[in-house]
Amino acid sequence: MKDGTGKLRSAVRVVGLGLYFAFAMAPIVWILMMSFKNPGDVIATPPKFIFSPTLDNYKAITVGLESYSSESLRPDFPKYFLNTLIIASATVAVSLVLGTFAAYSLARFSFPMKEDIAFTFLSFRFAPELMVILPLYVIFQKCHLIDSFAGLTLAYQLVTLPFLIWVLRGFFEEIPKEIEQAARVDGCTWWGVFCRISLPLVKPGIAAVVILSFIFAWNNFIFAMILGGERTQPITLGILGFIGYERVLWGQMAAATIICAVPELVLAFVIQKYIIRGLTFGAVKG
Amino acid sequence: MMKSMRMPGRYLPYLLSLPAMLALIGIMYPFFLGVYYTLTNYTLTRPDQIEFIGLRNYAQIFSDWVFWRALLTTFVYAWAAVALELGLGLAVALMLNHPFRGVQILRSLLIVPMMIPPIVSALMWKVIFLPTRQGVLNYLLGFLGISPIAWLGGSYTALVSLILIDVWIFSPFAILILLAGLQSLPKEPYEAAMVDGASGWFVFRRLTLPMLSPCIVLIILFRLIDSLKVFDVIYATTKGGPAGATTTLHIQSYFEAIRWFKMGHGMVYALVLWIMCYLFSRVLTRLWTRALMR
Numbered sequence: 001m002k003d004g005t006g007k008l009r010s011a012v013r014v015v016g017l018g019l020y021f022a023f024a025m026a027p028i029v030w031i032l033m034m035s036f037k038n039p040g041d042v043i044a045t046p047p048k049f050i051f052s053p054t055l056d057n058y059k060a061i062t063v064g065l066e067s068y069s070s071e072s073l074r075p076d077f078p079k080y081f082l083n084t085l086i087i088a089s090a091t092v093a094v095s096l097v098l099g100t101f102a103a104y105s106l107a108r109f110s111f112p113m114k115e116d117i118a119f120t121f122l123s124f125r126f127a128p129e130l131m132v133i134l135p136l137y138v139i140f141q142k143c144h145l146i147d148s149f150a151g152l153t154l155a156y157q158l159v160t161l162p163f164l165i166w167v168l169r170g171f172f173e174e175i176p177k178e179i180e181q182a183a184r185v186d187g188c189t190w191w192g193v194f195c196r197i198s199l200p201l202v203k204p205g206i207a208a209v210v211i212l213s214f215i216f217a218w219n220n221f222i223f224a225m226i227l228g229g230e231r232t233q234p235i236t237l238g239i240l241g242f243i244g245y246e247r248v249l250w251g252q253m254a255a256a257t258i259i260c261a262v263p264e265l266v267l268a269f270v271i272q273k274y275i276i277r278g279l280t281f282g283a284v285k286g
Numbered sequence: 287m288m289k290s291m292r293m294p295g296r297y298l299p300y301l302l303s304l305p306a307m308l309a310l311i312g313i314m315y316p317f318f319l320g321v322y323y324t325l326t327n328y329t330l331t332r333p334d335q336i337e338f339i340g341l342r343n344y345a346q347i348f349s350d351w352v353f354w355r356a357l358l359t360t361f362v363y364a365w366a367a368v369a370l371e372l373g374l375g376l377a378v379a380l381m382l383n384h385p386f387r388g389v390q391i392l393r394s395l396l397i398v399p400m401m402i403p404p405i406v407s408a409l410m411w412k413v414i415f416l417p418t419r420q421g422v423l424n425y426l427l428g429f430l431g432i433s434p435i436a437w438l439g440g441s442y443t444a445l446v447s448l449i450l451i452d453v454w455i456f457s458p459f460a461i462l463i464l465l466a467g468l469q470s471l472p473k474e475p476y477e478a479a480m481v482d483g484a485s486g487w488f489v490f491r492r493l494t495l496p497m498l499s500p501c502i503v504l505i506i507l508f509r510l511i512d513s514l515k516v517f518d519v520i521y522a523t524t525k526g527g528p529a530g531a532t533t534t535l536h537i538q539s540y541f542e543a544i545r546w547f548k549m550g551h552g553m554v555y556a557l558v559l560w561i562m563c564y565l566f567s568r569v570l571t572r573l574w575t576r577a578l579m580r
Contacts, residue, residue: 016378021395024395027407027411027454028402043420098308105302105306106306109302117303117307120310120314121310123567127317127515128514128536128559128563129515130540130559131556131557134323134544141333157309158313218403221518222518236403236518240409243412253413260403261402261406264402269397272394280508283504283574285466
């Protein structure tokens, strides 16, 4: 009897997991297929599952393809890609410098209102973005920061900095205080302890948090939509452009989607071990 | 020697927190400026004529049914998405919590939907949801004898479709956390239950579920707040339509402020949403620490 329920259970498991992963993976497979279709096959009714694959969509958005574009041969997509790369890298670099020190001070020193300050940071993870972006839009207009890389890097700090501080603080708190104290007794300055002991010990944490911040910045859309413009347009906005009023370039959109997602997925797999910890601000030690 | 050790200790915390403080001020200043805007008639097209008008913005918005519909839509979207993600997450996590060949690969695959930009996922689904038999979903449903559904185009189906997209993107989040929770559960209570001959359902209800409660509260905290303030997914697919059926507070805030230039109105919508998010996050973080204590 025991064996019977065991078999039933594993059958339920196979079917259940099969259904879930079909649901989870099907859209990605469909878009991947779509990115290799020619314009006729993309809009075919009923949808085509068997077709002769072509690289034209990828060519059209990267180097340009005469037959695919009516206006110009120079596609904007590489520019969007580069913009995203600039904004995301600059954002993460600034956050890392500011955040590491802040996280260390919140983990190691005690000062008045420490917990309140820490919680205020966390609470902005839960604030609707427009609450800050709309007033920021007014400020940016006055300071001529709209559609500038500097402005967007500043604004994106809201996405990455509270997150980085909170997660790194957890990593710093895990270092036994005794190790640092021993180094201090041996004559190390405070700065020496920080650089030679604490920082190397949290290296894996820093790597994980940097990659996740980069992904968050890369994925961001609402900040760039309101505070950005023609010049700084990132990939997330650029992809929307494939769906115009007169025409919808499904094939090229699919190719752009794949190009946009692949670097992130590679990075995410690298830090797989720390993903849960990062996504929950360290609340679950995954 | 003693002195040189204590000296940095006194000033360094402040010096080191300085960047964090500056960042905090950088965030708080626009926030309070925004709160001030809710009390003015600030219009983006006439930035030099700001007048203090008291609570008139609030009165106008709270007496408008558009606000109440957006509030309802926001709640329906958020709670439905969270409930589905939690239920699905629990089921899949329990199924994945057994060693079998290929389980590691399946666990890695879970990250994929979460790491793709939400706006990109939303666009992928827009293609899949195309009305008529051009959309692959309608085409496949055709084999089951179901006639084409308008999905994002219908006033009821649009909200359902959006919730489905949210579930697709974020149920892996619930699964991953619950899996981590399941794997850190102690073995002893289960062995004791085995000896007592307890049924599987009993063990699940009396042992697994209570011990998972911190994880469950944490999932509700993160997912509820994020779906209350959802923006990308809706903007990329329905833009609040058809006829306002999927307009949430966040979307309406954007329309008021950026499309119709009424900064004051937009900020009222954003502030109401912020208050909701803040209250929920306060209550849920408290629940979470209490669940951890047990």
